[in-house]
Each structure stands twice: as C-alpha cells, then as structure tokens.
Amino acid sequence: xxxxxxTVHDIRFPTSLQNLGTDAVHVDCDYSATYVKIYxxxxxxxxxxxxxxxxxxxxxxxxxxxxxxxLFLGRTVSEVEAEMASLWKQCTNHxxxxxxxxxxxxxxLAVASLFNGLWDLVSKFHNKPLWQYILDxxxxxxxxKLTFSYLDDVISEEEALRIIRGKRVQxxxxxxxxxxxxxxxxxxxxxxxxxxxxxxxxxxxxxxxxGWTHFKVKVGQDIDRDIKRCALIRELIGCENKLMxxxxxxWSVNESIENINLLKEFDLYFVEEPTHPDDILxxxxxxxxxxxxxxxxxxxxxxxxxxxxxxxxxxxxxxQIDSCRLASISEIIPILLIASKFDIPVIAHAxxxxxxxxxxxxxxxxxxxxxxxxxxxxxxxxxxxxxLVNPAKIANGSYITxxxxxxxxxxxxxxxxxxxxxxxxxxxxxxx
Ligand SMILES: [Mg+2]
Numbered sequence: 001x002x003x004x005x006x007t008v009h010d011i012r013f014p015t016s017l018q019n020l021g022t023d024a025v026h027v028d029c030d031y032s033a034t035y036v037k038i039y040x041x042x043x044x045x046x047x048x049x050x051x052x053x054x055x056x057x058x059x060x061x062x063x064x065x066x067x068x069x070x071l072f073l074g075r076t077v078s079e080v081e082a083e084m085a086s087l088w089k090q091c092t093n094h095x096x097x098x099x100x101x102x103x104x105x106x107x108x109l110a111v112a113s114l115f116n117g118l119w120d121l122v123s124k125f126h127n128k129p130l131w132q133y134i135l136d137x138x139x140x141x142x143x144x145k146l147t148f149s150y151l152d153d154v155i156s157e158e159e160a161l162r163i164i165r166g167k168r169v170q171x172x173x174x175x176x177x178x179x180x181x182x183x184x185x186x187x188x189x190x191x192x193x194x195x196x197x198x199x200x201x202x203x204x205x206x207x208x209x210x211g212w213t214h215f216k217v218k219v220g221q222d223i224d225r226d227i228k229r230c231a232l233i234r235e236l237i238g239c240e241n242k243l244m245x246x247x248x249x250x251w252s253v254n255e256s257i258e259n260i261n262l263l264k265e266f267d268l269y270f271v272e273e274p275t276h277p278d279d280i281l282x283x284x285x286x287x288x289x290x291x292x293x294x295x296x297x298x299x300x301x302x303x304x305x306x307x308x309x310x311x312x313x314x315x316x317x318x319x320q321i322d323s324c325r326l327a328s329i330s331e332i333i334p335i336l337l338i339a340s341k342f343d344i345p346v347i348a349h350a351x352x353x354x355x356x357x358x359x360x361x362x363x364x365x366x367x368x369x370x371x372x373x374x375x376x377x378x379x380x381x382x383x384x385x386x387x388l389v390n391p392a393k394i395a396n397g398s399y400i401t402x403x404x405x406x407x408x409x410x411x412x413x414x415x416x417x418x419x420x421x422x423x424x425x426x427x428x429x430x431x432x
Contacts, residue, residue, distance in 0.1 A: 001040050001042055001076055001078070001125065002040060002041050002074055002075065002076050003038055003039070003040055003075055003077070003080070004039050004040055004041055005039040006036060006038050006039070006072060006073065006114075007036070008035070008037075008113075009033075009036075009037070009062070009420055010035075010059050010421045011032060011034075011035050011058075011353075011415070011419050011420055011424075012032040012055060012419055012421040012427070013030060013353065014030055014419075014426065014430075015029055015030055016028040016029055019192055019194030020383050021054065021192060021352070021383065022194035022218070023192070023193050023218040023220065024193060024218065024220030024221055024247055024248045025248050026248065027194070029054040030055035031353050031383060031384050032052070032053045032058040032421075033050045033052060033113075034050065034053060034061035034062050034065070034113045035048065035049075035113070036048065036050075036065065036114050036116075038072070045077075045121070045124060046121065046124075047117040047118060047119075047120040047121025047406075048406075048409065048411070049112075049113045049115065049119075049409075050116055050354035050358075051112045051324045051325075052324040052352040052353050052354060059421070061113065064097075064106055064107055064109075065110045065114060067097055068091050068110065068111065068114055069114070071090060071091070081122045081125070081145075084119075084122075084330060085145055085147060087118075088111075088327065088328075088330045089147065089149070091111045091327075092108070092327060103302070103303040103305070103327070105302070108303065112325065112327045112328055113324070115329075116323070116358065116407060116409070118328075119328055119407055120406045120407035120409075121406075124405045124406040127405050129361065129402050129408070130361045130408070131361040131364040131365050131368075134361075134365050134369070135171065135364075135365070135368055135369060139164050139165060139168070140161070143157055145330065146329075146330050146334055147304075147331055147334060150304070150305050151304060151338065154308050154311070154312055154341075155334070155337055155338050155341055160337045163337055163340050163370060164337075164369055168369075171369070174367060179401050181398065182398035182399050182401055183360065183398055184214075184397060184398045185214075185378045185379060185397060186213075186215065186216055186242070186347075186378075186379060186380065187207050187212050187216070187380055188218075188351055188379060188381045189203065189207070189380075189381040189382060190206075190215060191215065191216055191218055191229070191233065193218035193220070193221055197228075197229070197232060200217070200229070200232065200233065201232065201236060204236045208236070208237065208241075210396075210397075211396035212241075213241045214241065214242040214269070214377065214397070215233060215237055215241065215242070215243055215244070216243075216244045216246055216272070216379070217230065217243070217245055217246070218245070218246050218247075218248065219246065219247050219263065220247040220248060223259050223262060226245070226259070226263060227263065230245065230266040234266045242269040243267065243268060244272060244296070245263060245272065246272035246273060247273055247274045248273050249274075249275060249276055249277055249300070252275060253279065253282040253286055256274035256275050256282075257285075260274060261289075264291070270296040270317060271293055271296070272295075272296040272320070273296070273299070274286055277297060277299075280306070280309050280310050281313075283310070284315045287315065287317075294318060295315075295316050295317050296316065296317065296347060297319075297320060298310075298316070298319050298349065299320050300322070301322070301325070301326075303326065303331065304331050304334055307319065307335045307338065307339075308338060311338050311342050311344055312342070316344070317345075318345055318346075318347045318375075319335070319339050319344050319345070320346075320379075321346060323348070323349075323350075323354075323355055323358035323359055324354070329362065329365075332362060333365070336362075336365075336371065337370055340370050340372055340373070343372065343373055345373045345375035345377070346371060346373075347375070348379060350378060350379040350380055350381065351379060351380070351381035351383055352381075352383065353383070353384045353409075354409030354411075355379075356380055356392040357388065357390065357391065357402075357409040358407060358409055359378055360378075360399045360401070360402055360408065361402070361407060363378050363399065378399065380399065382394075386415075387412055387419070388409065388410060388411060388412065389410040389412055390404055390408050390410060
C-alpha cells in the first residue's frame with residue numbers, strides 16, 4: 001500500500017473573537033493547525049497529522065513541510081512503519097534544514113505534524129487506535145521506532161526496555177482499568193485571562209456540576225487581579241477541589257518568586273510556566289525559594305534534550321509534554337521513559353486544536369506501558385471540538401478511552417473548506 005499524495009493545509013479558527021486561550025502573553029489566539037493529509041492507493045486509508053499554532057506563522061510551518069513530503073511519496077505504509085526511526089532522523093537531521101533548527105522552532109513543528117500523520121496512518125493501517133497499536137507492539141520493535149539520540153547519558157535502551165517489561169506484568173489490568181474508567185483530567189476552560197469574573201463564575205459552576213474536580217486559571221497580568229481571581233475560584237470550588245495557576249512565562253525569576261509567594265495561600269496544586277520555558281536553572285532558583293509549591297512546565301519545551309535537563313536537574317515537579325511541539329511520539333515516548341526513571345509525574349498539555357485528541361492516547365501509553373508514578377492527570381479544554389470528526393469525549397472529569405482506529409485528530413472537511421487560510425469561505429470574506 002503506497003503513499004500516493006501528501007497535502008498540507010493552513011487552517012485557522014477565529015477563536016480570538018471569544019477570548020479563547022487568552023493568557024498573560026497570548027492575548028489574541030486564533031487556534032490554528034498545520035494540517036497534513038497523507039493519501040494512499042486505498043481511498044479508505046489515509047493519515048492526518050496536526051501541529052497546533054495560534055494564527056500568524058502557521059504558514060511558515062506549512063511551507064516548511066514542502067521540504068519533507070517528497071521523501072515519503074511512493075513508499076509503502078509498511079516501509080514507513082519499519083523505518084520510522086531512520087525517516088524521523090532524515091527529517092530532523094537534514095543536512096541543510098537543521099541549520100534553521102536543529103530540532104526546535106518552526107522546522108520541528110513541521111516535522112511534528114508530518115509524523116503525527118504517519119503514526120496515525122500506521123495505526124489505521126492495522127485498524128487499531130494508536131494506543132492499542134503501541135501496546136500490541138513487541139517491546140524491542142517499539143523501542144526501535146523511537147529516537148534515543150543525545151539521551152544516552154540519562155537513559156540506555158536497556159533501561160527503557162526494563163521499564164516497559166516491568167509494566168507488561170500488569171498490562172491486562174491497566175488496560176481494563178483504562179477501558180472502564182478512562183483517564184482523569186483537569187479543565188482550563190473556565191479560567192482564560194480574558195474572561196470576566198462573571199463568565200469565570202458561571203463556567204466554574206457549570207464545570208462543577210459536570211463533575212470536574214481540578215481547575216486551572218491563568219495569571220500574570222497584574223498580581224492584585226491574580227489574587228482576586230484565585231480567591232474567587234477557590235471560594236467557588238471549595239477546599240476539597242484542586243486549583244492550579246498558569247503564568248505562561250510572563251515573570252522573571254525574581255518576579256516568579258515574589259508572586260508565587262503571594263499566591264500560595266490559595267493552596268495551589270502547581271504553578272505552571274512561571275518564567276521562560278528554556279530557563280532550567282531559573283526554575284531551580286524559583287523552586288528553592290517557594291517552599292513546597294510545585295512547578296509544572298513543558299508545553300513550550302522544544303525537544304527531548306531540554307526535558308532531559310529539566311528532569312535530571314529536578315527543575316520541575318510535573319512534566320507537561322506537548323503532542324505537537326515535540327516531533328511526535330517518536331520523541332515523546334523517550335521523554336516519558338526518562339520521567340518514569342526519575343519518578344516524575346506527567347500531566348500532558350492539551351486544548352487548542354487536536355491536542356486533547358492526541359494526549360488521550362499518550363496518557364494511556366504512559367499509564368499502561370511506562371510510568372511507575374501514581375499521579376494520573378491530564379489537561380482538557382473543549383476548544384474547537386466542533387471542527388473535529390472524533391473529538392475527545394469526557395465523562396465525570398475523565399477522558400473516555402478512544403476506540404476508533406488512528407490517532408484521533410481529524411478536522412472535518414466542512415471546517416477545512418470554511419477555515420483554510422486565506423481562501424476558505426470565512427477568511428475570504430473577513431475584513432481585516
Ligand atoms: Mg499552559
């Protein structure tokens with residue numbers, strides 16, 4: 001079964017009109033997707049991959065993909081499956097393109113969308129949900145598909161194999177648990193920074209009624225307002241539910257220390273991204289000055305190397321992988337293995353377009369095959385679900401385990417027609 005064609009689409013949803021996704025630094029997000037469609041000789045078999053962006057710049061990821069797609073045309077799906085690791089390396093380590101990376105920024109986001117699509121294609125080829133496809137692979141075969149480059153100083157492939165083999169012992173029970181109970185998540189959707197107190201109150205009450213127990217609010221615009229927002233939401237959810245805050249990198253290291261010490265009276269489960277996402281030593285300094293408040297980061301960690309350092313230096317308490325910034329599960333699984341070795345809980349970043357659909361698979365793989373940590377939690381925000389064919393489903397604050405074949409993030413054809421930029425119906429008539 002050969003790959004016949006690959007198309008790439010610049011999809012942008014005008015979510016800034018509802019203040020969706022607003023935080024201390026991203027004030028006008030138009031949730032967007034670099035959307036890759038991989039067609040095979042069988043009209044019923046195709047793969048789709050997403051990299052999530054927030055508007056302008058999406059066209060850069062789209063155009064970067066023109067350098068990679070020819071490599072895959074004419075290859076069979078079986079070849080792609082067998083050679084996943086070397087194909088990944090050919091893209092991420094391309095002799096010229098690596099100059100505009102390496103393994104970071106636009107070029108890495110482009111590779112992420114392509115490989116998300118290839119993993120989707122391969123699991124659909126086997127007619128299984130991605131998580132099921134991975135769980136059914138042989139341990140060595142699975143590890144051979146991933147990248148462990150630059151990681152040998154923290155984890156060897158033998159250690160990785162030991163972790164997975166250790167988890168196999170309870171695999172039937174953990175798979176049964178995931179099918180029956182799903183995977184717990186928290187909601188960010190009540191606490192966007194652009195929301196008024198009234199809107200936040202109404203949404204929080206609504207989510208409480210739906211069974212949510214973990215809530216995150218955005219902070220970082222103004223510390224007095226942050227204190228008021230935290231006080232309001234803590235009062236609404238009571239002391240029995242969990243509250244976390246997200247500063248989206250707005251503070252310096254010193255400001256982080258000062259502000260977290262002001263906010264900690266609200267019994268925070270964690271503080272997310274207080275400062276620049278690359279500042280591993282800065283995170284350490286913050287951690288050393290805020291007593292037992294825990295730090296979370298990772299949605300803007302550009303690659304596995306940065307995660308390796310964050311984990312090894314104990315500069316984070318919760319690891320928040322991003323399914324579209326890291327270049328697919330080829331790179332994500334090795335990070336989860338390192339987190340398992342160092343006993344760091346993983347709380348995957350989600351929301352945007354397609355992220356919830358992806359992380360539901362990653363959470364299952366992590367729980368069943370990788371982590372020995374007992375914290376099970378993931379983010380959820382139902383943004384843009386109406387544009388997806390198989391949006392993630394939630395019941396009582398948990399992801400319901402997906403059972404359809406593939407990696408789940410497929411944008412409806414009608415939404416592509418409407419929101420492809422700049423020639424979709426919506427953008428054609430949009431007045432700038
Ligand atoms: Mg965040």
